[in-house]
Amino acid sequence: MKTDFKFSNLLGTVYRKGNLVYTSDGTCLLSPVGNRVTVFDLVNNKSHTLPFSHRTNIARIALHPRGQLLLTVDEQGHAILSHFQRRVVLYHFSLKSAVTALVFSPCGRYFAVAIGRKIEVWKTPSTPGSSEGDERGGLEFAPFIRYRQYAGHHDAVQSIEWSSDSRFFLSASKDLTARIWSLDPEEGFTPTTLAGHRAAVYAAWFSADQETIYTISKDGALFRWQYLPSPDADLDNIAEDDERWRISERHYFYQSREHAHLTTAAFHPSTNLLVTGFSHGLFMIHELPSFSEIHKLSISASHIDTISVSPDGSWLAFGSSALGQLLVWEWQSESYILKQQGHFANLNALTYSPSGDRIITTSDDGKVKVWDTASGFCIVTFTEHTSGVTACEFARRGNVLFTASLDGSVRAFDLIRYRCFRTFTAPKRLSFSSIAVDPSGEVVAAGSLDDFDIHIWSVQTGQLLDQLSGHEGPVSSLAFAPNGGNLVSGSWDRTVRIWSVFARTQTSEPLQLQADVLCVSVRPDSKQLAVSTLDGQLTFWSLSEGTQETGLDGRRDVSGGRKISDRRTAANVAGTKSFNTVTYSADGSVVLAAGNSKYICLYAVETGVLLKKYTVSVNLSLEGTQEFLNSRLLTEAGPRGLLDDQGEASDLEDRMDNSLPGSKRGDAAQRKTAPEVRVPGVAFSPTGRAFCAASTEGLLVYSLDAAVRFDPFDLDVDVTPESTIAALKKQEYLKALAMSFRLNSPKLITHVYRSVPVQDIGLVVRDLPADVYLERLLRHVAKEADASPHLEFNLLWLEALLRTHGRFLKERQGEFAEVVRLVQRAVGRVQGEVMKVADGNGHAVEFLLAQPRKSVKLVEMDGEGVLGAAEDGEEDQSMGEGDDEREWIGLD
Structure with missing residues (x-):
């Protein structure tokens, strides 16, 4: 099995802090998500996360007017310059301090950055192939040159x-x-x-003709400035000293709520639209200079952090960091283009759907979210649970999802109609922490940390069938064997029990371990069991014989990273680390294990060898990510990060502590320290090409197809893109297809694939070397069936491949199992879409046939033409009352 998984996407987090930026064409929106940047394609309804990451959370982002260069700056002033289209990091440099504003000039030659009360203007590095790069002689040795520094403000610059x-x-x-x-x-x-303002000025803008300046302050005052003479000056003889920028108009935003103030604003010069956001979640749209209100809407219960207007002025983007909300609003039609919100509490569990196109996450906020792996968007949110949701699992047959919660209920959700259709409860109030579903989907079992029994319900009736007693401690983990024969339970009493739920006797012999059991997982072939314990050991047991086969010590592998308050080094904290979640791959050859650490470990089952360690995050804004502590951050009172410096803030609202009980607003249990990095759940996709991990930063997706990789298989100097296109023009389709696979260029492969004529598909497939190119071609056709609209063309390819090489695929089922699953999924999706269209056409035809039938009577006059016809709705007199046939009388 391949193990070179790469970071692919970040789901579950759509906005953290910072500013939002549109691309020059207005089709994509860039949003900072922690220490990464996610790009939302608003037209194609997709999203992807750029592969690079900062060491702390991103504070400001800016995109070059030409759309090539992306500049991102984190909270500590470290900047990364990247190529936006190619997703490649070009340069790292440091601005030495925190940044409050960042913007490129319209010409693209400079960018201005606000550092405290100073403003610095830097020259933009040139890119190869551009006109600027040709003028400057290509790339510079020192790409970043500070052009000029401006000082004059007495406090921090905000815009x-x-x-x-x-x-x-x-x-x-x-x-x-x-x-x-x-x-x-x-x-x-x-x-x-x-x-002239009486509060901090938030932003200032030029009008489209550069003759007017607008400034807006925190107290909601909008001033219009124009270059006017003094009121006392003689209009007939005006001196140059008498002309200056003066306030011509004043406008104010009056908010009815107490303590509501302006938090952000944006202005679009070409349309004269002013968009303002306030601390109580309200935004307003005004037209300037008349200051006429166009729209007012409340979109959030918390303050709006940033607003961005698309280049054409039709779409407005809003970001709220308190709840992680991102909203794109089309103000003319008053409709949502994008409305996404991630979990605002810690993730607890996740699972893949059987088809692999959905990921379900649960959180402490009581919500269950369903994410689409293709688009990266949340498609539905279930809010039926009233407390944190601790576990979730899919039924292997059908689209039924089961969740367990601390509110004492287990719920079943229908993912076709998106509704909760069954609720399971125990005789007494329990907080369920684990769940398992029978492969047939008829029985669901749940365990609790408050009780030592395992509760089993019938899915059809919703009644409690049995309570399995035997454990002497809380039940921490449950798993059904894929063959449906046994139920495996792990407990804090240091035992694992195997139950035969459907047998007459439900007694079980315990498997004794050396520490508390944290997680159990059954191999897909139902022959082996993986158990993780509190002492960091990972043991593998035979499910049929109940004997231990092998084991490994993972304490050193999972350990790493220090908290601010740790007094020991990261290497000496290994004894406190363990795996909280373990899962098998689809073929059962490897296992993924993770816990309260920044590492995810991939082990080989047979040898127990650590194959790879994946680092979840390098974000120093989280606890437990740094290997070495900085002694300069240690004070006599303790680590500087744990000291409360809120009382030293400059503004009164920042100094006020609203987290105390009895205050008007705020949460009494608000977190004062940074969140800790942890991985509560991992899962392999059914195809085996990807796995996902629920972490503090969100839902991380790792894939084998994350980036374009150059595979020099059977490659020589004659195989180039130009020679491939030449072979295609000569109608040498098989040769061109093989050359494109050797170059491994997705665009070239797609071009050659779509250029093969329909009548030649069978010949190309018949002469294709199956042992070399069959797997690649099947994978490409499956992806094309998912992405392209050429339904019949893709199905003809699949039919030819399966008809010609079906016996070869059957002989090597293990090798091609994952590709065959991709093909089945693609065919199933096409079948569903075609059946949906066919059903719709069938209903339309039935409706038309059910309408009353009328006849039109044509009359011939002297053979010269038609004189007239029966009026619309007039019955033909020649038809009988019971005659259902339409009669035409006209020209012979």
């Missing part, structure tokens, strides 16, 4: 806005002023200060 010609820019600061700066020294220009 920077360029003029359309890139000669001037505006800055807004907490010192109650906004300033106009010149990029280069201009003759007759002096830096201007716009003062």
